[in-house]
Amino acid sequence: MAGTINRDDIAAVRERAPIEEIIGQHVALKSAGVGTLKGLCPFHDERTPSFNVRPAAGRWHCFGCGEGGDVIEFVMRLDGLPFAEAVEYLAERAGVQLRYEAGGSAKREGTSGQRKRLLEAHRVAAAYFAEQLASPEARIGRDFLRERGFDRAAAEMFGVGYAPQGWSHLSDHLKSSGFTIDELRASGLVSEGAKGVYDRFRGRLVWPIRDVTGEVIGFGARRLHEDDQGPKYLNTPETALYKKAQVLYGLDLAKSAIRTERTAVVVEGYTDVMACHLAGITNAVATCGTAFGTDHVKVVRRLMGDTGGPQTKIGESGAKVVFTFDGDEAGQNAALKSFQLDQQFLAQTFVAVDPDGKDPCDLRQDGGDEAVRALLDRRVPLFEFVIRTSLSSHDLETAEGRVAALRAAAPVVGGIKDRALQPEYARRLAGWLGMDVDAVTRAVKDAGRARQGSSHEPPAATGAIPVDPAVASARPNPRDPVVRAEAMSLGVLLQSPREVASDPLGAQVIADLDAAAYTVPQYRAVYEAIQATGVPGSVGSDWANDVAEQAGPTLAVVVSELAVTPLPHDRPDALGHWGATVLARVLDLSITRRIGDLRGRMQRAGAGTEEGQAAFAEIIRLETARRSLREP
Template identity: 35%
Template sequence: MISQNTIQEILSRIDILDVVGEFVKLKKRGANYLGVCPFHNEKTPSFTVSPSKEIYKCFGCGKSGNTISFIMEHEKYSYVETLKWLANRYGIEVEETFASAEQREQYQTADSLFIINNFAEQYFSQTLMESEEGRAIGLSYFKERGFREAIIKKFRLGYAPADRSAFAREALAKQYNKELLLKTGLVIERNGTLLDNYRGRVIFPVHNHSGKVMGFGARILKTTEKAPKYINTPENEIYVKSKILYGSYFARTAIEKADECLLVEGYTDVVSLHQAGIENVVASGGTSLTVDQLRLIKKYTNNLTIIYDGDAAGIKAALRGLDLALEESLNVKLVLIPDKEDPDSYVNKVGAGAFTEFIKKNKKDFILFQLESSLNDIGDDPVKKSELVNKIAESISRINKAEDFTKQQDYIKESAAILQIDEAGLHALVNKYIRDKVTAMERKAAGNAQKEQQLPEAALSNYDDATFDLLFKDQLQEKELARILLEYGNRKWDENSLIAQHVFDEIDELELEDPEVNTLVASIKQLLRNHPEQLNDKYFIYNEDKKLSAFAVSLLNHPYEESERWAADFSPNTGYQRDLFKQSFEAFARVISKGNETDLNKYKLISEDRTNQKVESAIQYLKLKKIRRMLLQNQNDMSGTLSEHKFKELHFIHKSLKDMEREITNLLGTVILH
């Protein structure tokens, strides 16, 4: 974990305009900055950054947050990765804390492996572009594949010389650790001597989603029966094959913008398609898709299109692991390249435009594709048809999330029609697989969870819409008070107390309905007791509790700003107040004409600090809301058959509540009806 000292130093240094401005062109608009939202396609800018509050908000797509959440959302980094990115940007040394010595060792090993891989990437790239052997063999191969130098540099492709220990000698000369070099897979040991593992091969560095080199794929150039075509990095602390998609670092932005991920099989497919301008593409490395890979895709889009060779092996590869994609709620389509081509050769043959058009026209739904291709193989064999029906039902049963119900029903209908079987029967079979899966999960779980007791629904049918709103919806007033606490809680109310303490003194007996407001208020109270010096909106905007942070940001986000000239005393909301405003303005004009500086000071509105007035207003409006709710509830209680004693008791409560209501409305200048 990153130490709290480092986190606090990062938070004290970050500038939201500086960070967001690296990704979005911002223009000053009043107190805020405006730009085109990086999270959705828009022509009219609606993305707003508030430097004073250190938050952003898009009023088009609704996304909002702070500097840290912006990097997490834009770059798809974890919280820790984002902190490290910011620390690196501001030259802050990251101090790590560990629960155990083993964790510390794992972290240090991972960090060392990244350092060695970075050195190796530079070595292989330099050898490819600058050495005679590299240009004659490695670069010639890439150019024969149609790769231009720009794309070679983009993907940082390289070449390992044929010398048995050229890289090993260089790495040892740079004093890299022998054991760690072996762990990277870059070298092997024979009779106590380190030898290059990738000699005579072209190199494809594999990057994680933040651009660090996790490992390498090395392709042989000479045809040899004994040697494998590709050698890949062995699994270690940073290279886990099931969590890797080649090219994801270069494709992530394009995938998000296109709202579609194209999945191919090999390294060269990815490079060729990127060179053709089709950048929303990654490769699985020829393995079955894993849950981790699918979830990596889902960070950027829910739409997955798999492009594989059109031969039998390609079809088989395309179908592996796709049931998992259905469970992850991905919309999976398949495209098979014709004429024994692969994506690499086909895009070079027909060009980017024709390739893109082919993909659009030939996408087939995964389940229906699986069904149609299998039907061609089974013929009239009833046993094989029964097996296929069960296979399709099992696949459809994996689409079991509530939001995917309509999709599941459509699959059942279409599959039954293609199989020429009863739709109700297929529906029952799908449900059986779902039940079996649920039963298996329940058996696996330890113990029996107690069923959650459902509270009886409140009898609300007696209330009309307006009464219901008044009775049961206090969120606006509660959230406004929460916003007041965030913005002004650490300011002085008087010589003896902060605004936050004054608010708590006033509302301590009130029951807050909104759970998010309750959580925030409890956090502020705790902070006020234990660390009052830390009480400010920034503490909550950058809080480690992501829900609390998001709620704080949402409270502070609003598209309008109050004019400093619009003092509450002169807000013309009623006829009386409009007359008062008019009289005051006329008096102000007379003072101006006389040039009397003493009198003029009475009318200086712009510099007036009305913070306490805003706070008191928020408190009183919340109290008023609660009182009116109690009044309505009390009136509802009085409407039934009551004893004389009970009626007198409720009538006394009614009178007391009305007195309280009248007192507050007099303070607020609000007109009430008797």
């Protein structure tokens, strides 16, 4: 078991993976004031930049869509990676050696290094295959591509290569590059027989399969020669890098379009992905040697942002998934299996099937790019396709056949995500069956109740953050001067803690300020997180991220927003005192409110009473404290 990553190593990754460089590879960032960068948000479509990065704080936040976090969370959201994989990806780039912990025992040494070696072996193999495609022997592969409408530029775009015939061409090349036999075995690039290892892919056209970050983790190979007794398509076996149930071919090329358009197109083969992308459908992906399954759903959902909010209903997230299948029986079976996964999406699901049974590659050959785009335009809701498919397997000319068809189709209609559509499709089903509408509607309702009884609530959206109602309900009004003052003071503490703490006024205010000074519930909770994290004057380089972790997932986005909001101050030499006056303003407002409360208490208690005298004494103390804040 790998265990959890050492916390100090995670902090080292944040520190040594510059957030502005990582984000800058995906977002064009421009200066937006002292210490702040701004660009177009990669997580939603916008024309005016609202995506802010604060390198000194190590945080980013989009004021348009509300997303925010640290460099690790940026990679998680951008590439759809789990936390540990995002850390490992950044650690490799930053040169941080990770340590793993599980129950107090460290992870076996060498695992991280082995991953790097396997990735390097795949990079070398991909380059070798691509080079071999130009060889005389590979003419059969070039002909295969040309006959399907793919020229040299298309082959280069997708990294298509050729594995030469013979037993050890790739193995010899990798060994000459410094890789050991054990590394070759672990990579899945070789097979092993009685006489030792030999190339797994031989005499085949080869597609590199990349993970979401663009690293080659495996290959898919197509049979070309008649004497090849192997399967038509041969993939890399399960390895430490390659998990076919989690891999989608073309995801590295499609992730940007999937994220921007919030739509994923799932096709059946490598050439179908190529045809779609070349036709302008750049959000197309395909499974690799296995059916579309639960793990694929998770990958697609993360990229589309198919999570919604706490109140988002199934089918209302705005995301879409379009499946394309052949029109044959295998394609229908694939559609039926995909429908079983339908409830795991908040997205609306569709299916696009050519009436002549052609796949996207065939359509592009015969009708060009427009034919591929037309296929997607003809998509129909997945449930409608499944209904019609279930009806086609019954003899609707007989009463028995119609009843059997109703029993098969009613649960499909009863399971439609958009409840407003159910009555309409119940009427359509009655028409297709030639049965009474009321009878079909009753059958649909009964099937729907049975479905709810067996499955209870639909699965919650993965990635949805549980929100504390008390915090979520207190929506700060940005026009309120008190709200602005509280927000700016927290921005000062998150962005310039050392400078403020080194100023005499700042040190005084920090000592006297408490969470009760904040009237906005979110801001009060953030200040409590600041207090729990440490003393602003002695913070580490990962201060803002430490505060966000202390605040918890509900408030992490609020911390990000405060940590990247530009401060209206452009004199670094006077930043500390200016920040101190901002904090003093919050403390002054708090003292003023407390004095008002005490005056009311003194009036209610009456003059000369012990309670009234105590309130008066406290008022005098607070007035003195307030004057000291206001003195220049």
